[in-house]
Structure formats: structure tokens, C-alpha cells
Amino acid sequence: MDDKIDTVVEGTGATDTSGATDTTDTSGVETEETTLTMTQDELNKKIQSETDKLRNQYSKQIKELEAKVKELTPVQKSEAELDYEKRLAALEAREKAATLNDSLKANGISNEIAKYLKDDVDVSALAETLKSIVGAEVDKHLTEEGFVPTGHKSGNPLTKEDFNKMNMSEKERLYAENPDLYKSLSRG
Numbered sequence: 001m002d003d004k005i006d007t008v009v010e011g012t013g014a015t016d017t018s019g020a021t022d023t024t025d026t027s028g029v030e031t032e033e034t035t036l037t038m039t040q041d042e043l044n045k046k047i048q049s050e051t052d053k054l055r056n057q058y059s060k061q062i063k064e065l066e067a068k069v070k071e072l073t074p075v076q077k078s079e080a081e082l083d084y085e086k087r088l089a090a091l092e093a094r095e096k097a098a099t100l101n102d103s104l105k106a107n108g109i110s111n112e113i114a115k116y117l118k119d120d121v122d123v124s125a126l127a128e129t130l131k132s133i134v135g136a137e138v139d140k141h142l143t144e145e146g147f148v149p150t151g152h153k154s155g156n157p158l159t160k161e162d163f164n165k166m167n168m169s170e171k172e173r174l175y176a177e178n179p180d181l182y183k184s185l186s187r188g
Contacts, residue, residue, distance in 0.1 A: 097114065100114050100117065100119065100123070101114055104123055106123075107124055107126075108127065109123070109126070109127055109130065158174075158181065158185065160185055163185040163186070171186075
């Protein structure tokens with residue numbers, strides 16, 4: 001059952017002594033048509049050969065692209081690496097918290113405020129701000145609602161001359177009320 005099939009092959013116009021016929025197509029270019037006679041098995045082998053070439057070519061391209069995808073895909077971390085990163089992050093967080101607590105303590109601020117602060121806070125600037133705010137509020141409260149004594153003279157109202165003019169009972173009273181002032185005035 002060898003069926004013969006006629007196949008036409010177009011060429012560039014070269015002459016072939018095996019019965020080729022020269023024809024001119026409608027564009028004016030001469031082409032050569034050659035008639036080949038093949039059996040069905042030969043044709044199938046030729047087709048298989050060409051498809052194998054294409055398959056090999058595409059397989060190479062697929063392998064190259066898969067390698068490139070694998071190269072560009074991020075690497076999955078192992079369980080040990082993930083555990084290590086978690087422990088390292090926890091250690092760094094504890095270290096930052098300890099540093100923050102130490103700087104708060106050094107600036108006279110309670111450690112209880114640490115949970116409300118960021119790690120990169122300027123503690124000395126915070127301490128100054130808190131002192132000014134608290135001081136202003138305390139002064140405001142004392143002047144509005146607190147007891148403000150009147151009739152006080154600032155500084156030391158008693159001079160050396162006044163001390164010398166005092167009698168003995170006044171000096172005893174001064175000694176009982178303010179011994180430091182009595183000693184400073186009596187030395188002199």
C-alpha cells in the first residue's frame with residue numbers, strides 16, 4: 001500500500017536536470033517548480049522530523065524561561081530561618097525598650113509612659129517639654145486657687161545693724177525661729 005504523493009517545491013529559479021520546469025508567476029519573478037514523488041511513509045517521516053525540530057526548539061525556550069522564572073522568584077525561607085528572624089526581632093524590641101526605660105529614668109520620667117512612646121523619641125526634649133507644661137499648670141493652679149501669702153518680704157529683712165539693736169529677748173526669739181539666721185548675724 002505505498003501510495004505515491006506528488007509534492008511541488010518552489011525554488012529560486014535554478015535549473016535542475018531532473019525534469020524541472022521554469023515558470024514565471026504573476027509578479028514577474030521566475031520560480032522553479034520541482035515535482036517530488038514520495039510514499040506516505042516518507043511524507044509522514046518528513047513531517048515528524050520537522051515537528052520534532054520545532055518541539056526541541058520550543059522545549060529549549062521553555063526550559064530557559066523556567067530557569068529565568070526560578071531565578072527571579074523569591075526564595076522560600078526555611079522554618080529555622082523564620083524562627084531565627086522572630087527571635088532576633090523580639091530581642092531587638094526588648095533592647096529598644098530597655099534603652100528607652102533607661103533614658104526615661106535618667107531624665108526623671110516614670111517608666112509607665114514608655115508604652116505610649118515610639119522607639120526613636122528624644123527623651124531629653126520630652127522631659128523638658130513635660131517639665132515646662134507641668135510647671136506652668138502648677139503655677140496656674142496655685143495662683144488661681146491656691147493660698148498666696150501676703151506681707152512677706154523677700155530675702156533677709158534683718159541686717160547686721162538691726163541685729164545689734166535687738167535686746168536679749170528678741171535675739172532669743174530669733175534664735176528659736178531661725179537659728180541659721182541668728183548664727184550668721186551673730187558671727188560678725
